Amino acid sequence: MFDKEYDVIVVGGGHAGAEAAAAAANMGSSTLLVTMNLQNIGQMSCNPAMGGIAKGQIVREIDALGGYSGIVSDRSAIQFKMLNKSKGPAMWSPRTQNDRMRFAEEWRLLLEQTPNVDFYQEMVSGLLVENGKAVGVKTSLGLKIKGKSVVLTNGTFLNGLIHIGEKQFGGGRAGESAATGITEELVQLGFESGRMKTGTPPRVDGRSLDYSVMIPQPGDSKPEKFSYLDTHKLTTQRDCYMTHTSELVHDLLREGFDRSPMFNGRIKSLGPRYCPSIEDKINRFADKDRHQIFVEPEGWNTVEVYVNGFSTSLPEDVQFKALRSVKGFENVKFFRAGYAIEYDYFPPTQLKHTLETKLVDNLFFAGQINGTTGYEEAASQGLMAGINAHLKVYDQDPFILNRDEAYIGVLVDDLITKGTEEPYRMFTSRAEYRTLLRQDNADLRLTPRGYEIGLASEERLKNMERKEKESSDFVSFFKNTSFNPDEINPILERLDSSLVKQSDKLFKVFSRPKVTMDHMLQLDKVSEYVTENYLNTDVLEQTEIQVKYSGYIEKEKNNADKLLRLEGIKIPKNFDYAKLKSLSFEAREKLKEIEPVTISQASRISGVSPADISVLLVHLGR
Numbered sequence: 001m002f003d004k005e006y007d008v009i010v011v012g013g014g015h016a017g018a019e020a021a022a023a024a025a026n027m028g029s030s031t032l033l034v035t036m037n038l039q040n041i042g043q044m045s046c047n048p049a050m051g052g053i054a055k056g057q058i059v060r061e062i063d064a065l066g067g068y069s070g071i072v073s074d075r076s077a078i079q080f081k082m083l084n085k086s087k088g089p090a091m092w093s094p095r096t097q098n099d100r101m102r103f104a105e106e107w108r109l110l111l112e113q114t115p116n117v118d119f120y121q122e123m124v125s126g127l128l129v130e131n132g133k134a135v136g137v138k139t140s141l142g143l144k145i146k147g148k149s150v151v152l153t154n155g156t157f158l159n160g161l162i163h164i165g166e167k168q169f170g171g172g173r174a175g176e177s178a179a180t181g182i183t184e185e186l187v188q189l190g191f192e193s194g195r196m197k198t199g200t201p202p203r204v205d206g207r208s209l210d211y212s213v214m215i216p217q218p219g220d221s222k223p224e225k226f227s228y229l230d231t232h233k234l235t236t237q238r239d240c241y242m243t244h245t246s247e248l249v250h251d252l253l254r255e256g257f258d259r260s261p262m263f264n265g266r267i268k269s270l271g272p273r274y275c276p277s278i279e280d281k282i283n284r285f286a287d288k289d290r291h292q293i294f295v296e297p298e299g300w301n302t303v304e305v306y307v308n309g310f311s312t313s314l315p316e317d318v319q320f321k322a323l324r325s326v327k328g329f330e331n332v333k334f335f336r337a338g339y340a341i342e343y344d345y346f347p348p349t350q351l352k353h354t355l356e357t358k359l360v361d362n363l364f365f366a367g368q369i370n371g372t373t374g375y376e377e378a379a380s381q382g383l384m385a386g387i388n389a390h391l392k393v394y395d396q397d398p399f400i401l402n403r404d405e406a407y408i409g410v411l412v413d414d415l416i417t418k419g420t421e422e423p424y425r426m427f428t429s430r431a432e433y434r435t436l437l438r439q440d441n442a443d444l445r446l447t448p449r450g451y452e453i454g455l456a457s458e459e460r461l462k463n464m465e466r467k468e469k470e471s472s473d474f475v476s477f478f479k480n481t482s483f484n485p486d487e488i489n490p491i492l493e494r495l496d497s498s499l500v501k502q503s504d505k506l507f508k509v510f511s512r513p514k515v516t517m518d519h520m521l522q523l524d525k526v527s528e529y530v531t532e533n534y535l536n537t538d539v540l541e542q543t544e545i546q547v548k549y550s551g552y553i554e555k556e557k558n559n560a561d562k563l564l565r566l567e568g569i570k571i572p573k574n575f576d577y578a579k580l581k582s583l584s585f586e587a588r589e590k591l592k593e594i595e596p597v598t599i600s601q602a603s604r605i606s607g608v609s610p611a612d613i614s615v616l617l618v619h620l621g622r
Helices: 015-026 055-065 069-076 100-112 182-188 247-254 278-284 316-323 375-393 407-418 439-452 458-480 485-494 506-510 524-532 537-548 550-567 585-594 599-603 610-619
Strands: 008-011 031-035 049-051 077-083 093-098 117-121 124-130 133-139 144-147 150-152 161-164 167-170 194-200 203-205 215-217 240-244 292-297 304-308 334-336 339-345 363-365
Touching: 008 015, 008 133, 008 144, 008 375, 015 031, 015 100, 015 117, 015 150, 015 375, 031 144, 049 055, 049 069, 049 375, 055 069, 055 093, 055 375, 055 407, 055 439, 069 077, 069 093, 069 100, 069 375, 093 100, 100 117, 124 182, 133 150, 150 375, 247 278, 247 316, 316 334, 363 375, 375 407, 439 458, 439 537, 458 506, 458 537, 506 537, 537 550, 550 599, 599 610
Parallel strands: 008 031, 008 150, 031 117, 150 363
Antiparallel strands: 049 093, 077 093, 124 133, 133 144, 161 167, 161 339, 194 339, 203 304, 203 334, 215 240, 240 292, 292 304
């Protein structure tokens, strides 16, 4: 294998690396996945869960394009929840609790069953670069492996430094060594690097907890799944539990603040604002006398438990003493203490929309190396980098998703246009077209595009086309079928909704806020249509959304079309912004640094004003 030149070499076997390797290989590239420990491919380094608010949409999008994260999540799930179900469908977000060991095993097995993927266990210590192009990697044993493109997905391993109280030691995560050499080489090549921090809570022995005093958090009574393929839905689930900290717990934690690396200056880098450590929460929200703690099992059979909400880098004795004062944790036994980790990242404004670096051709970055946090954010970048590495090697057009097409498009555009100085996490609020980017329609949006580039299978495309046709036909049925007052009024009366006096189309009454598909199915003509056409729950859900939110969806499509007009106005490569004296100084600097490809992208750069955009439009003859 060492004398072979690969199409794509992927460095790192986490969520980003696994998706990158799978995507490139499934599109036809000879692919090598190099990682420091083959036993930890697809490892859930932090919480044993996938999805959640906005993140669940990303997992669905990965699946719709032909990625593996949704399949792996479904196969290893121990609980499923659709979050935000009380809100509109743009906010619905799927989430699974997962069996940590099975999750990693499923990833390993899926990759082993993927043709074109080779594996090698060793640390990559540097890159092979010739004439401004990445042509392979160097390993710690001195091997040189040739590749036409390289995807770096190093996670928290680049010069990783673990903090627990006053102690600090090198490591990429607990029990694993840090990766060295790559940062220094990239800096020599002209890249700018920085440091970020993330943290994780203690893992404890579930046999030592008193669940009877906690609040059960069961899964959905009718659990769904992530993948649009035929993965199985859960028939049994494991409960999670919720408890709370208290003033006593906070006081005990405060006693160790002078020994906390967060507060005594040993940690200088920024951590994720939206997933703060317990000491950070106590410090920032001093008025709150308690915080939620979610008690999450790590699998079907293991007794190990993840203490969600108690991320910390305080000394072990302080962690232990404080956690023993949490309700239900009075007799807790630790499996391991929580810790913080600092690691190198590279500001993502140094990338193109394809995730290829601007400085070195055929070199791609994906995951936490770009300043993001979260499995889902990493996996989606890995997928995009793997796709584009393959396309670049085979001299095909790049694959780029716009902001109105996918959360993945929003994520990548935010990173390369705005950059990030703290770990970037996806939220629904970041997507201006979230009514279009729902978890239920990711297949309708993206499977045709995934099929087009040779990643999504024909089976996926046929499933999507069938769902699209059946939903469209069912919407037409509601638009063209009439009701009479006698059959609809009893339902409206029970809902305390105003009664009707004359016949009208079903679409009109179905559009009312309180009326749901379950109510419509009480009408014989509707239930007969569903039975005769063998419609599944996905089609019923899609139809209901299309009926009830058609006005909102249409309005958002119109807004997106306006954006597309600016996306269509290209800025010439190597455009000389210095000659446009009417541009503000800040705009000139930012435009020169980021090199936007379109006027639309330029308009989203922080520091570029509408007046600056007008100057550009005038100069480009628009």
